[in-house]
Amino acid sequence: MPTELRRPERTFTIRQLCLEFKCTPRALRFYEDKGLLAPARQGLNRVYSYKDRARLQLILRGKRVNLSLAEIREILDLYDKNDGGATQNATALRKFRERIVVLERQREDLDHAIVELKSACANLEESLSNRPDLLVETAPKTAPMARVGQRQPEAVR
Amino acid sequence: MPTELRRPERTFTIRQLCLEFKCTPRALRFYEDKGLLAPARQGLNRVYSYKDRARLQLILRGKRVNLSLAEIREILDLYDKNDGGATQNATALRKFRERIVVLERQREDLDHAIVELKSACANLEESLSNRPDLLVETAPKTAPMARVGQRQPEAVR
DNA sequence: CCTCACCTTTACGTTGACGTAAGCGCGCTC
């Protein structure tokens, strides 16, 4: 049945996912190597399910908030085990809480940095409005600059 | 007089700063090597001023929000030039704005991750309250669970 | 004088997260 093609049973090739998430095949294979992904196979070729896609999403989100692949794998494993048995839940809970502490600390730093940068921008704008001769063409100043959730060419180490 | 010890003219040894900011001498020398710091010298020994200390603070904050040392150096340089002449301000402004976009994106991811982890914690706590035999000493469970975007009373550290 | 504790330098080692290159298979199509 053709309508099923957009159903959750849908699968993805490695390239499709790479295009969608702006990463390289090498990266996906690397994640697989490290045990973060385990796509099915058709012969040699990798076949990614919706679940795999979701995992990838989590991986990338983790990376953006500065988790190592090892940490991400831990978390994914914990999620998995969580579904299954309740054996290691206490450990999981502890780990999750640790992570939350770190992430909240990071968010503070982030807020701090943003505030500082914005104030610096304000200063710069002022000194530029006093000395308009310094203005070089850089960005369209009239443009409705940046919807928030935008992709940037990989600044994260 | 001990009161003078807290004046802005105060200087610091490498070890003092390391203790205060929980880093290693190697790291500070490395930052210097990369042009992020330039402490004075007494003979061979490094002598850090209050200004150096402030720079270090910025460096560490930058690191915590996932900036590379190179990026941090750029920003510090921009700040420096900003004090001096107004030559490159337009460039600085552009760079600052770019950074803000990236950081705000990161903050979104961070919030997302925190929410997810908290919800996961809630689940775990529930399944643990059903099976209290699994509990190990972790944290005070009586603490009133935070709502999503909560401010921290800025005291920890 | 000797040891300690701290500072210095130079230089090689390590870890994480991939990049890049080499070499080959499979299916399409011109």
Next chain:
DNA sequence: GAGCGCGCTTACGTCAACGTAAAGGTGAGG
């Protein structure tokens, strides 16, 4: 049937951010 475009594997290269070791200078204190 030759060449592409995409896929696979194995294997070595790279870059950042330090760690760690080796070898040594300097002043306080016993």
